[in-house]
Amino acid sequence: MNWKININSDMGEGYGRWQLGPDEELISLVPTVNIACGFHAGDPRIMHRVTAAAVVAGADIGAHVALPDLRGFGRRPLAIAPEDLRDDVLYQLGALDAFVRAEGGVLRHVKPHGSLYAMCGRDEDYARALLEAVAGYNKDLVVIVGQGWPQRLAAEYGLTVVYEGYIDLEYQPDGYPRVESAKLPYDPDDVVRRAIGIVKARSAKALDGSELEILTPTLCLHGDMPNVLEVAHRVRERLAEEEVEIVGLAAALESWDPAFTGAD
Secondary structure, eight states, rough: EEEEEEEEEEEEBBTBBBOOHHHHHHHHTTTTTEEEEEESSHHHHHHHHHHHHHHHTTTTEEEEOOOOOOOTOOOOOOOOOOHHHHHHHHHHHHHHHHHHHHTTOOOOEOOOOOOHHHHHHHHHHHHHHHHHHHHHOTSSSEOOOSSSSSHHHHHHHHEEEEEEEEEOOOTTTSOOOOOOOOOOOOOHHHHHHHHHHHIIOOOOTTTTOOEEEEEEEEEEETTTSTHHHHHHHHHHHHHHHHHHEOHHHHHHHTSSSSTOOOOO
């Protein structure tokens, strides 16, 4: 069987003089990047630098939108009005797209960060706020977000919505990742085993030992993981040995089964 999978990675998550992850080195190892838009991390200079590197590398570029929470790195749930969330997402899309256009690239997708990811999956009002912002801006943008409401509502907004496989985070029994306040290093071989299981067996084990059915076109590799470069190299090597081709998001979507939504 011709196995194909996309790998996406969150980048540009520094601020000012601080750089959190090895963005430029990692861009060469993953085909799809999600760039922080200033709300949980990132600033105009970082957004421009990482965008320029991604355009040169030919990577898919997406907006990594977040709650307005620099201090908590967007990993704290916040009570926010849905209309405020809609406008915050729209603001971040426009900000990143300015740099993408200036560098001659094209914005391809949107992925919420941290707590917003789960909030949009579990809450209909937040899901609608996210999808309304994206649909109002550009319906060609793919939305990568936690399973649940966004998939149920995708057709209503005319959007392609998918969720991703977590290979460097633990699964909770409800299918969402266990959020880490600070990203921990993971054993490269454990990450590889999870990746192969999701691609070939379409399943992953949760913290309580239950098996979860996973069907996704893309795997997430977090750019702020301390040993992310080692892990990325190992994942690429082992997937190649397993005859799994790492492809861009569009190519992965072509082999993805949209009938499976992951919704309850």
